[in-house]
Amino acid sequence: MAEEPMTTRHIPDRLQGRSARLLKSWESLLVVVAILIFTVNSFASPYFLDPWNLSDATFNFTEKALIAFAMALVVISGEIDLSVASIVALTSTAMGYAAAQGFDTPALVAVGLMTGLACGAINGLLVTRLGLPSIVVTIGTMSLFRGIAFIVLGDQAFTSYPESFAYFGQGYVWWVFSFEFCLFLGFAVFYAALLHLTNFGRAVYAIGNNQTAALFSGVRVARVKFTLFLLTGLMSAIASICLTSRLGSTRPSIALGWELEVVTMVVLGGVSILGGSGTIGGVVLAALIMGMVTFGFGLLNVPGIVMSIFIGFLLISVIALPILYARLKRRMAH
Amino acid sequence: MLQDTTTLRMKPAIALEGISKSFPGVHALSDVSLSLYPGSVTALIGENGAGKSTLVKILTGIYQPDGGAIRVDGAEVHFPSASAAARAGVTAIHQETVLFDELSVAENIFLGHAPRTRFGLIDWTKLNADARQLLSRVGADIDPTIRLRDLGIASKHLVAIARALSIDARVVIMDEPTAALSYKEIHELYELIDRLKADGKAILFISHKFDEIFRIADRYTVFRDGRMVGDGVIAGTTQDDLVRMMVGRDVGQVFPKQEVSIGGPVLTVSGYRHPTEFEDINFELRRGEILGFYGLVGAGRSEFMQSLIGITRPSAGAVRLDDRVLVIRSPAEAIEAGIVYVPEERGRQGAIIGMPIFQNVTLPSLTRTSRSGFLRMAEEFRLAREYTSRLDLRAAALDQDVGTLSGGNQQKVVIAKWLATKPKVIILDEPTKGIDIGSKAAVHAFMSELAAQGLSVIMVSSEIPEIMGMSDRVIVMREGRMVGQYERADLTAEKLVRAAAGISETTP
Amino acid sequence: ADKKIALVVKALGIGFFEAANKGAQEAAKEIGGVEVIYTGPTTTTAEGQIEVINSLIAQKVDAIAVSANDTDALVPALKKAMDRGIKVISWDSGVAPEGRQLHLNPSSSALIGNMCVKMAADNLPEGKGDVAILSATATSTNQNVWIEEMKKVLPNYPGVNIVTTVYGDDLADKSYRETQGLIQSHPNLKAIIAPTSVGIVAAAQAVADAGKIGQINVTGLGLPSEMAGHVKSGASKSFAIWNPIDLGYSATMLANDLIDGAEAKPGAELSMGRMGKLKLGENNEGAMADPFVYDASNVEEFAKIF
Amino acid sequence: MNMLLKNREALLVVAILALLALITLRFPGFIQPANLGRVYNDTSILIILALGQMAVILTRCIDLSMAANLALCGMVAGLINVALPGLPIPLVIASVVALGAALGAINGLLVWKLNIPPIVVTLGTLTIFRGSIFLLTGGQWINAHQMSDAFKALPRADLLGIPALSWFSIAIIAIVFVVMTRTAVGRAFYAVGGNPHAAVYTGIDVGRTRFLAYCLSGALAGFAGYLWVSRYAVAYVDIALGFELDIIAACVIGGISIAGGIGSVPGAVLGALFLGVIKNALPVINISPFAQMAISGTVIIIAVAVNARAERRKGRVILKKAEAH
Numbered sequence A: 001m002a003e004e005p006m007t008t009r010h011i012p013d014r015l016q017g018r019s020a021r022l023l024k025s026w027e028s029l030l031v032v033v034a035i036l037i038f039t040v041n042s043f044a045s046p047y048f049l050d051p052w053n054l055s056d057a058t059f060n061f062t063e064k065a066l067i068a069f070a071m072a073l074v075v076i077s078g079e080i081d082l083s084v085a086s087i088v089a090l091t092s093t094a095m096g097y098a099a100a101q102g103f104d105t106p107a108l109v110a111v112g113l114m115t116g117l118a119c120g121a122i123n124g125l126l127v128t129r130l131g132l133p134s135i136v137v138t139i140g141t142m143s144l145f146r147g148i149a150f151i152v153l154g155d156q157a158f159t160s161y162p163e164s165f166a167y168f169g170q171g172y173v174w175w176v177f178s179f180e181f182c183l184f185l186g187f188a189v190f191y192a193a194l195l196h197l198t199n200f201g202r203a204v205y206a207i208g209n210n211q212t213a214a215l216f217s218g219v220r221v222a223r224v225k226f227t228l229f230l231l232t233g234l235m236s237a238i239a240s241i242c243l244t245s246r247l248g249s250t251r252p253s254i255a256l257g258w259e260l261e262v263v264t265m266v267v268l269g270g271v272s273i274l275g276g277s278g279t280i281g282g283v284v285l286a287a288l289i290m291g292m293v294t295f296g297f298g299l300l301n302v303p304g305i306v307m308s309i310f311i312g313f314l315l316i317s318v319i320a321l322p323i324l325y326a327r328l329k330r331r332m333a334h
Numbered sequence B: 001m002l003q004d005t006t007t008l009r010m011k012p013a014i015a016l017e018g019i020s021k022s023f024p025g026v027h028a029l030s031d032v033s034l035s036l037y038p039g040s041v042t043a044l045i046g047e048n049g050a051g052k053s054t055l056v057k058i059l060t061g062i063y064q065p066d067g068g069a070i071r072v073d074g075a076e077v078h079f080p081s082a083s084a085a086a087r088a089g090v091t092a093i094h095q096e097t098v099l100f101d102e103l104s105v106a107e108n109i110f111l112g113h114a115p116r117t118r119f120g121l122i123d124w125t126k127l128n129a130d131a132r133q134l135l136s137r138v139g140a141d142i143d144p145t146i147r148l149r150d151l152g153i154a155s156k157h158l159v160a161i162a163r164a165l166s167i168d169a170r171v172v173i174m175d176e177p178t179a180a181l182s183y184k185e186i187h188e189l190y191e192l193i194d195r196l197k198a199d200g201k202a203i204l205f206i207s208h209k210f211d212e213i214f215r216i217a218d219r220y221t222v223f224r225d226g227r228m229v230g231d232g233v234i235a236g237t238t239q240d241d242l243v244r245m246m247v248g249r250d251v252g253q254v255f256p257k258q259e260v261s262i263g264g265p266v267l268t269v270s271g272y273r274h275p276t277e278f279e280d281i282n283f284e285l286r287r288g289e290i291l292g293f294y295g296l297v298g299a300g301r302s303e304f305m306q307s308l309i310g311i312t313r314p315s316a317g318a319v320r321l322d323d324r325v326l327v328i329r330s331p332a333e334a335i336e337a338g339i340v341y342v343p344e345e346r347g348r349q350g351a352i353i354g355m356p357i358f359q360n361v362t363l364p365s366l367t368r369t370s371r372s373g374f375l376r377m378a379e380e381f382r383l384a385r386e387y388t389s390r391l392d393l394r395a396a397a398l399d400q401d402v403g404t405l406s407g408g409n410q411q412k413v414v415i416a417k418w419l420a421t422k423p424k425v426i427i428l429d430e431p432t433k434g435i436d437i438g439s440k441a442a443v444h445a446f447m448s449e450l451a452a453q454g455l456s457v458i459m460v461s462s463e464i465p466e467i468m469g470m471s472d473r474v475i476v477m478r479e480g481r482m483v484g485q486y487e488r489a490d491l492t493a494e495k496l497v498r499a500a501a502g503i504s505e506t507t508p
Numbered sequence C: 001a002d003k004k005i006a007l008v009v010k011a012l013g014i015g016f017f018e019a020a021n022k023g024a025q026e027a028a029k030e031i032g033g034v035e036v037i038y039t040g041p042t043t044t045t046a047e048g049q050i051e052v053i054n055s056l057i058a059q060k061v062d063a064i065a066v067s068a069n070d071t072d073a074l075v076p077a078l079k080k081a082m083d084r085g086i087k088v089i090s091w092d093s094g095v096a097p098e099g100r101q102l103h104l105n106p107s108s109s110a111l112i113g114n115m116c117v118k119m120a121a122d123n124l125p126e127g128k129g130d131v132a133i134l135s136a137t138a139t140s141t142n143q144n145v146w147i148e149e150m151k152k153v154l155p156n157y158p159g160v161n162i163v164t165t166v167y168g169d170d171l172a173d174k175s176y177r178e179t180q181g182l183i184q185s186h187p188n189l190k191a192i193i194a195p196t197s198v199g200i201v202a203a204a205q206a207v208a209d210a211g212k213i214g215q216i217n218v219t220g221l222g223l224p225s226e227m228a229g230h231v232k233s234g235a236s237k238s239f240a241i242w243n244p245i246d247l248g249y250s251a252t253m254l255a256n257d258l259i260d261g262a263e264a265k266p267g268a269e270l271s272m273g274r275m276g277k278l279k280l281g282e283n284n285e286g287a288m289a290d291p292f293v294y295d296a297s298n299v300e301e302f303a304k305i306f
Numbered sequence D: 001m002n003m004l005l006k007n008r009e010a011l012l013v014v015a016i017l018a019l020l021a022l023i024t025l026r027f028p029g030f031i032q033p034a035n036l037g038r039v040y041n042d043t044s045i046l047i048i049l050a051l052g053q054m055a056v057i058l059t060r061c062i063d064l065s066m067a068a069n070l071a072l073c074g075m076v077a078g079l080i081n082v083a084l085p086g087l088p089i090p091l092v093i094a095s096v097v098a099l100g101a102a103l104g105a106i107n108g109l110l111v112w113k114l115n116i117p118p119i120v121v122t123l124g125t126l127t128i129f130r131g132s133i134f135l136l137t138g139g140q141w142i143n144a145h146q147m148s149d150a151f152k153a154l155p156r157a158d159l160l161g162i163p164a165l166s167w168f169s170i171a172i173i174a175i176v177f178v179v180m181t182r183t184a185v186g187r188a189f190y191a192v193g194g195n196p197h198a199a200v201y202t203g204i205d206v207g208r209t210r211f212l213a214y215c216l217s218g219a220l221a222g223f224a225g226y227l228w229v230s231r232y233a234v235a236y237v238d239i240a241l242g243f244e245l246d247i248i249a250a251c252v253i254g255g256i257s258i259a260g261g262i263g264s265v266p267g268a269v270l271g272a273l274f275l276g277v278i279k280n281a282l283p284v285i286n287i288s289p290f291a292q293m294a295i296s297g298t299v300i301i302i303a304v305a306v307n308a309r310a311e312r313r314k315g316r317v318i319l320k321k322a323e324a325h
């Protein structure tokens, strides 16, 4: 651009074609990693390529991924919600309480969704109304929400869920496709459309890049952020319905530590923790990768903590490797 | 002339030879050479993105050059960090603020080279005493122990200057030091520069304002597209010569104000007040009018303008647009109503530098480019293309991130973004701050064109020539109040300055 | 091919379960043609166990023997295992009846409850005083059953005044802190019953640190190797435990019996190898043996074994 | 200005005193000096860790791996002691402090050289450090009876009626205070967090400063690892699990801005003490242990809200009423 002459010039729309950009993207790196892990797994264990086993394996990640979709949007907008796992616990407790009062399945779902939304609204209000940093607000509500579950339940458990409630976590829509997995696919499409094809999604990116400029540009920043926290509350509630249904019982320690796994999934999916960039496709791939790693290691009876080491390395190296590669290339060029 | 022959006989304090620097995709500097002489002021001029600030950063050890050499007293040196450059006696007032709001004034001045006790610990007593001394040298009456955030913008600037002087420097660099300063402070700065010159410092002065270049510089160097295209002695050159070198062509009229027949009132503001920022604001903006708002920095103009679009909430007052009373609670509502505000802080409030040009341009207009909430990219590109080409934007592609553009081009994107909303009233806050003369002319021409089409414009500016050249009418603000209103016919620079500074007309 | 029996424990790395694994391996050798997969989560969570169970189902193991972190939460996963033809038993810490074919209690819960209270009562000065319970996690099945049993036998020990139950979550530091709290808030505390091998050690340590040896007696269930020092110091006069090696051994034998076609129903008798027969009672539960009491006279000897 | 900062700490002191008064109403024994000393002793480790976290947060980073670092170093201290029971304890401490600093340096290097966001780096190393303990031990515990007496005795040793653990934390408070207020690197922490961009122009190497902050937090975590393991006389994979959130909470309550550049040593100490008092008081005033979580959550939220209010910039006053014509 520096060399061009002084006449009014025509500026092309795009510097490089879509396919060129796609090739260089984070998502294509993740696809390679996913294929690699899939191949290694199929060789490492004879049980891996069984459709029912693969279907069982999806339960390792679907619930967390549901939360991760909403979390991705929150992180892109430059915030974070560490209270999601506690919302799962509180929602589950609320449903358990309602079930103990004899509510039927639709009413339980309604109670769950309302509780999740209420928790999201509390986070949203604290962040948007009082202007507090979300990382500390949600560390606080993380203790608060789970703390309420502990006060309600103590050392007890709710176990009396109606028969039909089991469908969400244990039912199959068709053949090996579980209800949870279909929910996962459906929400993947929904969130991809929301983030990439709508004005709302554009606003999320704008806020994450520069909140003040977005406000000046007519983006309703507080409203968008509040909505995002409502969404994480809602998705946590949906995940809670699935998990509670799958376990058939509620303890206050349910879903302990999930917040970090969800954040890991989001970051592994290429969402910038600093806000402003990331895609739902990346999160879907990251969910699949984490699920396959957990399952593959599980088949080899590798302890869970070793899998988490692997995920930890993956997290750092998928970010570090492209940087190191670019640096190496530059050094070679000189 | 006399002084210049002496400098020529002298050895340069610092010399750059064949310096090059590239960023991914840009040759910011190619093979430039520049010498600075003791006791002499060299002006560095060039369009936005010509590479001036990059050169400053190389001189102060913030960037490393890709090639070439820096010589101090003839010996080649390397500046791996800012502190290395400081040790070699190079100090700078940078284009960006480089101060720390949360630290004390004294610490801001001495951060990185604080005096130590025998045990190697920081000596706070001496530090505060030294700071007090330095502040008085720049003529600032500031308590060095208070936190910087509690200072006004002008005082902060003085702290920045004190910091530059805290290093016993032989070379002092000033990158657009007057861009954010008011009339009075600019003149104090000139005096300070004269004193530094008399002390034998070599000074590099970067500015887009020709009046000040001719006021203080002895020599000039002109950059174009990262290359040096000319240098010489100021005496004997004219502004037109310099502009031609800078731009590579003649620039037409700088303030191309078109005569417009001004219509009836569009926007009426009455009784606007805010508990701490402003009060008693009453005026009327007419169709096709360019209304200038003049005042010193910190006069409260921006605060007031932002209250018109719902950022700050006024405690009382009413706005009417086309005889409709408006209650505006957010910029979104203002844009809907047809009032838009182009903010002054480009980096913070204006541009979203991590997003592509076209998305920046369409952000406030999304409701128009989308269909039932869904984006339409083709429509967005069309809108972006239309407005960026009208402002003569220079970019490689419309999906390029705004952050990769030079300052002036970023400003054009920012202006395009609000124009694309097709407003009835547009408020431009310091629209040409820090942009080069060519871009400035483009912005001004466009402003005139808009007014001619019946748009009403409010232009906030602290530059007298711009205010006088472009406005049909000028309102002067001081300490949050309107203190004067002048029609174009009876505008004089003196009246404006006096009103803004609070000097009554009668006293001489 | 080998029969595959999975021994799923509450968490890897706990001495008690490592010992159980020893027993399981012994049983496998004795039976022959059996591979024991010793596995479990790294923290004591139900979700971790469910993931482990899912991967065991995928590997088509022949039997799963689990010490559960949660009575109810494992049920759906274990049901699925049974649907796919896998034999499921629980041992040590049980699963609700619909989630397993049988449950092996290390000892009868009533005996354990009684033993714990008795050990506390025997060492109370003047035969009466305040006693507190330090449990593991609030969700831990076996702990809760034992505490219930303790409360049932209280009328037989009029001197014992149970003041509170606190939870150390099977974390040494949390148990330590909870014990400190107990010492603080109950100045007349004379004994702490910790029916958990992690809790009892931490409680003894806290009592020793607080300089309360001789005033507060720590008792409950613990491993001789971990408790030997505290018995010597006097922080604990006595404690009880069954042999975890035997427990792992018996669980493996029972699982093998089921694989070989034995049927689990109330009244049935299944083989536990050298440990004899297990007679299933109501709910398909059976007890292995009586708890054994360790004190200064014998702890050193057993410390070398487990 | 400074008054505001002082106010924030004064506010915390008042809050702690009010809390103590409240507790005393229900359990008078709580404010006996001996008991307060015990509460302080019990909070010592949290104080040490909060000071390390503070250095990192000041530079606009975060260290989620501190608790995992502590656990790994504690385990290593235990392993060393088991393998070489005769090795003098100061040597054991020196080696785990070095190990902790090295682990911190890994975080620091990833943040510095590769520019990976701190939260991502430490989220990754958090799992890696914890997992390494498992790899190192196969999940085995180290129990009290395996540790040498000297190993367990040090934090309990009594000096002038105060346990050594408390003395250690007092010494570290003093050292960190001097580092933060009187050394170039301490001031650089503030500068880098307050305005990283400007720090470069001031000749401060932002990356290197962050690296040093991580080394400091790592070294303190390593030291705390020894203290933890010897105090509770046990080492296993999950010690201090989730403690990173307590550490961050202590900092937040102590008024250390998560956005960097703001915070003080007294603040961090008071924040940790506030949490310590609550934790120790709940069991003795007979509040169900199940309520503890909800209470500390509420306290954190209130603390952030209060601090944010103090932080919020006072509107700069343009209008001068006195001069109104």
Ligand SMILES: Nc1ncnc2c1ncn2[C@@H]1O[C@H](COP(=O)(O)OP(=O)(O)OP(=O)(O)O)[C@@H](O)[C@H]1O
Binding pocket: B023, B024, B026, B027, B028, B046, B047, B048, B049, B050, B051, B052, B053, B054, B055, B095, B404, B405, B406, B407, B408, B434, B435, B436
């Ligand atoms: N850190 C950077 N990364 C990439 N490109 C850069 C960077 N800094 C500067 N540039 C590019 O280098 C060129 C020169 O920029 P520089 O800031 O030196 O211009 P300038 O002459 O100071 O302009 P202005 O008058 O707007 O301040 C521009 O094209 C700019 O976009």
Ligand SMILES: Nc1ncnc2c1ncn2[C@@H]1O[C@H](COP(=O)(O)OP(=O)(O)OP(=O)(O)O)[C@@H](O)[C@H]1O
Binding pocket: B149, B150, B151, B152, B153, B156, B295, B296, B297, B298, B299, B300, B301, B302, B303, B344, B345, B429, B430, B460, B461, B462, D316
């Ligand atoms: N004490 C201060 N600290 C930092 N920035 C300040 C301070 N005072 C004013 N500013 C900044 O200086 C600019 C001018 O202030 P303000 O907008 O209130 O007055 P104005 O009359 O509009 O000035 P301008 O001529 O710059 O438009 C704003 O960007 C404001 O943020």
Ligand SMILES: [Mg+2]
Binding pocket: B052, B053, B054, B095, B175
């Ligand atoms: Mg510049």
Ligand SMILES: [Mg+2]
Binding pocket: B298, B301, B302, B303, B344, B429
């Ligand atoms: Mg302004």
